[in-house]
Amino acid sequence: GDSVTQMEGPVTLSEEAFLTINCTYTATGYPSLFWYVQYPGEGLQLLLKATKADDKGSNKGFEATYRKETTSFHLEKGSVQVSDSAVYFCALSEDDMRFGAGTRLTVKP
Amino acid sequence: DVKVTQSSRYLVKRTGEKVFLECVQDMDHENMFWYRQDPGLGLRLIYFSYDVKMKEKGDIPEGYSVSREKKERFSLILESASTNQTSMYLCASSFSGVRGTGTGELFFGEGSRLTVL
Secondary structure, rough: OOOEEEOOOOOOEEEOOOOOEEEEOOOOOOOEEEEEEEEEOOOOEEEEEOOOOOEEEEOOOEEOOOOOOOEEOEEEEEEOOHHHEEEEEEEEOOOOOEOOOEEEEEEEE | OEEEEEEOOOEEEEOOOOEEEEEEEEEOOOOOEEEEEEEOOOEEEEEEEOOOOOEOOOOOOOOEEEEEOOOOOOEEEEOOOOOOEEEEEEEEEEEHHHHOOOEEEEEEEEEEEEOOO
């Protein structure tokens, strides 16, 4: 069945560091791919999405490119801020929505 | 803004009690979902509903039931709570699609943290 694997955390970075959170997927068809973010004490909210191969989703300085050849959708940000501290979930949507285990990011001043 | 409201942020119940978790959305979404979130396991789908009075099992329905009598409201029921049901429960909703997904986006509530003693 469809599944999502994302890098285990926690990830701790200094402010202004470069961020990469790896995400790979397994799917039988042509899924849409998502990154959701969960700030402390809140529910999940959509960060960005891509609906077909080679699409790039972007929001709040975060980017991810749908790579069908490597079945990946890695999340990147060039310069993280303390306010980016959260748990990040990669997700795949085909017949239903499948989530990765989540990666906790802590950004220190 | 889309709003998904879960009735209780924190609950403490005893083993064997019946537990109701309520979720209401205000955007006329067809689809509603219940997930549980556990560290290291991500989100696991318990049940979802794509229409009033309709429900489908997700990956981990055992020990749970649901009710959708009105479009805006989706309730999760633990008939006899057990300690292994201690978890964070997340409700979500979305517009129609195949099981509410495809290119769709899920809108989540803030979660209900349940502790079963």
